[in-house]
Amino acid sequence: MIPLSWYLILAAALFCIGLYGVLGRRNAVAILMGIELMLNAVNINLVAFWRYLTPALIAGQAFAIIVFAVAASEAAVGLALIISIYRQRSTVIAEEIDLMKW
């Protein structure tokens, strides 16, 4: 059977790839995609821990669902923000969106 560690390693890998996406990409949409990857990694962890450690409690699945809700709202608001920034400033490059300095 599949050991728990495999899932955890995979989740950690996805998380870190997502982290790179968030930190390293210039495009705001790409940053959002990185965040989605990270959230997915979290979900894998939640479900894997539920399955291997506490299958009697439904908490893992319940919180995975709540993570879905968070991801959906984050995508909706984030993308709306990006589009509205794009309308105002004609750019979606995160480095150029730096009005809030000093």
Added chain:
Amino acid sequence: MTLLQGVFVVTALAAVISAVMVVASPRLVHAALWLVVTLGAVAVLFILLDAGFLAMVQVVIYIGAIAILIIFTVMLTRRVMADSGPQANRAWWLAVFIGIVMFAALLALLAQMPTWWQATPPPLAASADFMIEDLGKSLVDLDRYVVPFEVASVLLLAALIGSIVLARPPAETTGKTGPE
């Protein structure tokens, strides 16, 4: 290596490779499509973890809504997308470094768990039908997760209103939309 392990390895490889493509692909539409592949692979993992419901929800929400939205946004902002300049910023090496350190740290942390090498999951107590029922009940049970659930619903409502507000055209153009 059993069949299940084989399936896992294939899926995991697909997930990781497509995830790398998500962050590395110079064309954003391709990145978004690679994201779809990753998400689908994660859905398969959910099935392997006996969470079929979550797998379906994953497909509905991530692929059906979030990925589509992302592609939509990419296409709407296409004018800047077309020039495929450097997609990584100046500090990308720092990002790689942080990613690798984080990966190592996470593994180091997790490896301390006593159940790290637990190979077989304990048998499920109940049938899949009962599990979904229990999941639904737990979300509206006052003693369990009704508060997070309600918070999530309020969050969704706030997101709904927020995106409508953000997406509204500026005030001077609203008058032009005729009486439809």
Added chain:
Amino acid sequence: MITDPFTFVGDLLREFLIGLGLTPPQASGVIAFLGAGALATAVLLLCFLLIWAERKILARIQDRIGPNRVGPFGLLQTVADFAKLLTKEVVVPSGADKLLYYLAPPLAVMAVVGLWAVIPLAPNLVGTDVNVALIYLISIGAIGTLAIMLAGWSSNNKYALLGAFRSVAMLISYEVPMVLALLVPTMLAGSMGTVAIVEAQRQMWFVVLAPLAAILFFTSSMAEAGKAPFDLLEAESEIVAGYNIEYSSMAFGMFFVGDFLHGFTLSALTVTLFFGGWLGPYVDQYSWLGLIYFLAKTAVVYFVVIWIRGSLPRLRIDQVNSFNWKFLVPLALSVVVVTAVADKSAAALGWDRTLALFVANGLLLLGTVIALQLYARSQRRRFERSRPAAAPAPAR
């Protein structure tokens, strides 16, 4: 006489495979694979008949004869059309994203054919009986949306992209009332599995228990399938032909097939969820009757689909969206609430379930009509106030 030919054939095949030296799980896997192939092929072949039927019926509605040259009653017309399509050249527009360009049409067909995996055709004849079949339906629908998006984008054509945007906006919007309407059979049957839903309709079809939900589901699936009057995804008059304008040959043929098949599939789903699926008299003794009942009911619903196409004019994009968000979604929400309350209180107070749900739906319908009347009146008043009565509005 064999009462259950499907199980019989399955068992026969299994014995044969085990006889060939396979282990029982391997045999089951092979049978599942074969079944999936058979189902998909059957469904795709059905298309020839469907296209012919649609053209014939539409022609009759429009007081024409329809295809009548190739084969008896023009039955082979479709075959001829496909032969023509197959012999044509596949033109890839310049600047197109080739991989995605080729990926989109198969995805579109897959999204439709995949739906058949959870439709129970007869007792013991279902692709797979998963307990989350309804969510599966929605998620497969999402793949269809993705296919349209890809087709529109990869063609490198302004009209194609506009058509794709339009259709995706509409498809995503109409998923909301569809999901809400799907909640109603889920509640009534207590399961999200299609087989359980069909079984739960033994006492009474859900179309009686939840007529409004049935109408809602039918309407929003029509929109999901892009059937008239929601066929503005390919409104020739406005955006040439929509997302598939750059496709030619069999690549276009796949979209074409997917489109026609989607209409039939939505009929099948409506029948499964609301009209009792394969249920009918004597179906327990002779399970093959189930298939006939199912196909007959589906054909009737499909006829309604074509009928609507022949009767109603196409909607504008803003009308489509406001109809969805201002009418269907609120109505679907209230249907869910009313059904839940009526069902639970019928169970708690010992009322007759059928009657209670039917009456509740009737009351909701009445309320909807009254609300619509009030809305229309207020709209008219506003209209008359903004524009003096002397100058009547020009007809659109």
Added chain:
Amino acid sequence: MTTDLLIWLIPLPPLLAFGAILLGGYRSNRLSTWLAVAAMVISWALGLFVFAQAVQTEHLGANPFTSSIPWLPLGTSVIEIGVLIDPLSAITLFFVVWTCLAIFVYSIGYHNFGKPRDVQDVPGLPPRASGIEPLYARFFAFISLFAFGMLTLVVSDNLLLLFIGWEIMGLCSYLLIGFWFGRESARKAMVKAFITTRVGDVFMLLGMVALYTATGTLNFQEILRSPETLNRLAETPAILGLSLAGLIGLLLFAGTVGKSAQWPLHVWLPDAMEGPTPVSAMIHAATMVSAGIYLILRFFPLLTVGWHPGEPLTTTMAVIAVIGAFTALFASTIAVAQNDIKRVLAYSTISQLGYMVAAVGIGAFVAAAFHLVTHAFFKALLFLGSGSVIHGMEHGQAASSKSAALAAPGQAGPAGAPETHDHVDAQDMWNMGGLRRRMPWTFYTFLIGGLALAGFPIVTAGFWSKDEILSSAFGQGQPVVFVVLAAAALLTAFYTARQIGLTFLGKPRSAAAEHAHESGRVMLLPLVLLSLFSIAAGWAGIHHEFPVIGGAIPNFVEEFVGQALAERPEALPFAFPPLLTSLVVSLGGLGLGFLVYRNLPRGATDPLARWLGPVHGLLRRKYYFDELYDFLFVRPAYWFAETFVYAWVDRKVIDGLLHGVGRASLRLGAWLRRAIDLPVVNGFGDLVGETTKAAGSAFRVIQSGRVQAYLAAGLLFVGLLLSFLLLVKP
């Protein structure tokens, strides 16, 4: 749901309606009407249901409906808030809900609901003839609040809650008398009413405090139903030779004197007629002034403790009886000489309340309660009828001036208008006459009310209740009271006949009266309803030995109300002298008045003035009581305020003190600023500011505005923290 719980709900709907109208209902007149009337209908239904339950309950007096919850913890004891329905509150509730409902409905028509608003109407002034009242919703809010106060008072089971209802009514009375605050007279009247009743209320509060000190409770049942408490109160001596019970009784009675406008605090009630007529009917005739009587009826056991029928009156009772009887006669003499239709009724209200007070004073509990009920009905009827008359007159005035203007369009503007459409006083009876033909419904209902007031024999309710009081006075051996009340009854009949004669009979004496027309159905319906009660309410209390019809109908009042007392009073034997007296005085007074006033021509003077000479002037000026009070209290108060408090205390002492303190503070402040603020505090403040600024400009490089840089920095620090926790710490 038990009846006990229902009682709690009776006062609440009007309060909710008040709140709802106040919080937004006022935007729509229609909504306000519906809210107020619907709330009142709910209260009415609940009240009648409770009344029906009460009537069907055996021995309600001994086992009343009651329910209470703790309210105010006060040191060692807890004041409870609760409700109580015993026979007394049951019948009070009965007439309160009926009259309130009738008046609510009547108000809709009175304020011209449904008519468009006249642009010339000003909020705070009565509307001209046909427009809707500008402050329409406000009126309904106020009367709803009033209904809440009255119902609270009726259902309360302790003196404190009763007092709260009492004061809410006082507030509403103030607000509603001054409803047309644009009029100088209304403003004065509202202040007068408030302050005058306040005098009584202060005494009442003293009585309440004394009662609480002596007994430790304010609950009616605990005080009034326990003989020990009452006896202890009766035996404890207080000042002036009074027992404690007598003192408390007198103090509480002072509240009644204020609220029920008894002499010498009667002056506010006639002026209160400045308010809209439904207000006069509801507050100043049927309910609020009845609350005073209700109070002394409620405390009847306390007032009469140590007294038994047939014995001489105690001091307290004597005081009450004398004041009541005197007020009855005194007010009726004034009423004879008044010309304003509402003022006549106001004085007659004072007089009739005097009857009830006198009845309580001589120990006639049942008679007083009976008269309370019947009086509420017929006096509300009379007021509403007079409102209808005034309404008709105002419409007539508008109609006549309009027709005159049409007839003579060439005439100069309003300044040169002919004499016939001068503004005449729509309330002056000398401008009326002959309204019988123009307003038949109003006439017949008003006639019923007037006959009830005059005590027209057998048919009307007033006869039975008044007769009961007279016979009680006779039977208790109080000849003086008897004679005084009989004289008052004669005058009552006389001025009633005068009023009816001047208003309805004869020929119209002004253009307005000629053009007056009948009021709308929504106003007439309450009139008809109340006139039914004005007749039928009397049948509930016919003495069982009355000739011919006695005993045909059970004496419900005697049986039901009597059990409110612990010692049930014995019914007095029937006697002919009082019956004959009341027959003679009522018929005589009516006949006399009718002879004199049945047909006076336009421009006639009051024949009474001729006959009485200077006495008539005295009566007309109300015995100069207003002037007397003005001289005795108002002017000295003004003088005191002006010359002493303002000119000397305020300007010289207090202002001087303040100025001195101010100057000293200024000096001190200037010194403190120079010595401490500038060098020390500012220096420190500047130092902090400069340091922050320097640090800010040093650190501001970090704030690059790039979200990814922030995230990276955050992650780095989280990583450092985690590695510290995991690697170094253990």
